[in-house]
Amino acid sequence: MSQTRYTSDHEWVRLDDGVATVGITDHAQTALGDIVFVDLPDPGRDVTAGEDCAVVESVKAASDIFAPLAGKIVETNPALADDPALINRDPAGEGWFFRMVPSDLAAFDALMDEAAYAALIAEA
Amino acid sequence: MPDAAPLPPLRASPLAAMHAALGARMVPFAGWSLPVQYAGILAEHRQCRDSAALFDVSHMGQASLHGPGAAAALERVALGDLTGLRPGRQRYSLLTNDRAGILDDFMAASLGDRLFLVVNASRADDDFAHIAAALPAGVTLERHPDRALLALQGPLAARALGRLCPATATMPFMAVAELDIAGIPVIASRSGYTGEDGFEISVPADHAEALAKLLLDQPEVTSAGLGARDSLRLEAGLPLYGQDLDEYTSPVEAGLTWAIGKRRRMAGDFPGAAVVRDQLDNGPPRIRVGLQPEGRAPVRAGVSILDESGATVGLVTSGTFSPSRDAPIAMGYVRPPHAADGTPLTLMLRGKPVPARVAPLPFVPHRYFR
Structure with missing residues (x-):
């Protein structure tokens, strides 16, 4: 049974069997606008929580994507190279960025749940 | 703080x-x-x-310049054949300083009884004060807020x-x-x-x-x-003031020598004319060029341009993802030996080298109605 959590940087993290899939929220893709390029981390890279590890580019500007948790990157979404607009069309599904193995699963539980994230974007 | x-x-x-x-x-x-x-x-x-x-x-910024000799007065601070502007015609022009630095680019139109000016928003207050200060008695500048x-x-x-x-x-x-x-x-x-x-x-x-x-x-x-x-x-290869043009950039460097006009170039009677003459005779220190990066990553303003030996030879001043070409495009300034179309260069994007070539401007052909 997978669980999804959210960060204040408008990323979602879905945990399945100890592997976390990371993407950006619908709120984030709407704010960015048309996405034309994504620079993804190399699999095997160790990241710390909050480290910038990817870049998403809209026509207008580049934005950093931060590792939501400490751990090791194990896979990136191959479909984004040819079709970065997947992130606009299906941010919570086909538009995922990368998968990682978190080094501390307790940190996952400390992220926002859906209700807390909904409250965050309602404030903005 | x-x-x-x-x-x-x-x-x-x-x-x-x-x-x-x-x-x-x-x-x-x-x-x-x-x-x-x-x-x-x-x-x-x-x-x-x-x-x-x-x-x-x-x-x-919009303004009208009224009075006899309005065009001649404007020529004191701007280049371009403004006195030769016929009623019903508009011309692209530049305000320059004594070092030939571009203070702004703007449009001047003759409406017969007056000139109508359109300048950049970020420069409007400075431009209109600068123009007003150069006007003789009888010529007045009227802003149109x-x-x-x-x-x-x-x-x-x-x-x-x-x-x-x-x-x-x-x-x-x-x-x-x-x-x-x-x-x-x-x-x-x-x-x-x-x-x-x-x-x-x-x-x-x-x-x-x-x-x-x-x-x-x-x-x-x-x-x-x-x-x-x-x-x-x-x-369209058009420079944006504040990004591709500024007061430290000359019309020759910016590839805007055509805007000076033959009469003004010969007369050398605009601010910075001596610097322009020198750059036309001996070459400018750098030239605005188009850049075609390889791959799909947009390369934006501030990225360094290196030659094949790794030496810095220029700077990107504008860049985006071109929807028409489905590829990144950029503009920047390079030293003249690297300015020829097709010259291979390297753009340093977030610490990673991106191969690029000097590309002819515009990236998409103009389709003006002539």
Whole structure:
């Protein structure tokens, strides 16, 4: 049974069997606008929580994507190279960025749940 | 942290209510709150290349120069053959300083009894003070904060506007006329900042929304924001003041020598003429070029340009993802030995080298109505 959590940087993290899939929220893709390029981390890279590890580019500007948790990157979404607009069309599904193995699963539980994230974007 | 001086409130376009109703995303730009996009930059960009798009550019500074000898007075601070400007014609010109640095680029149109000027929003206060200080008795500068400016751009712009105002249909590129559109008095020029055919229409602010709605009612036209305006002008190879042009850049470096005009170049009677003469004779220290990066990553302003040996030879000043070419494009300045079309260069993007080549400008051919 997978669980999804959210960060204040408008990323979602879905945990399945100890592997976390990371993407950006619908709120984030709407704010960015048309996405034309994504620079993804190399699999095997160790990241710390909050480290910038990817870049998403809209026509207008580049934005950093931060590792939501400490751990090791194990896979990136191959479909984004040819079709970065997947992130606009299906941010919570086909538009995922990368998968990682978190080094501390307790940190996952400390992220926002859906209700807390909904409250965050309602404030903005 | 010490208290910063509070920023002045953003100025609102006369079309602010319409932008809100259209769902625009507003951003601060040059002290104004302006629409960066409505439906999305890519869609708006394609709309302008394929049909027609309406841009609100009311932030641009507008003014009239009245009095006998107005053009001669303007030539004291600007280059270009302004005294040779015939009524009903518009010309691109530059304000320069004594070092030939570009203080602003602007449009000057002759309306017969006066010159009509359009300058960049961020430079308007400085420009108009600078021009006013150079005027002799009898020539006066009148600013027009009560006027809005609309740009209708695209291959079907003339069809849309011609339906409302048939006189516009036959105006050639860079013509200007005082016209009446459905009872609204306007100053329309056949010009723009997208590389497409189109018009820039100055209108009294209290008629701006009525005119904009009339234009948006035409089947060819939808609204477009500053985001698409930037990607369109970059594809068209047109420099943006504050990014690709500044007071440390000369017309020769910027590839704008053509704007000086033959008479002015021969006479050398504009600010910075000696520097321009020297750069024309001996070559400028750097030249504005187009850049075609490999791959799909946009390369933006501030990225260093290296030659094949790894030496820094220039700087990117504008860059985006080109919707028309489905590839990144950029503009920048390089030392002259590296400025020839096709020259291989390296762009340092976030610490990673991106191979690139010097590319001819414009990236997308101009389609002006001549």
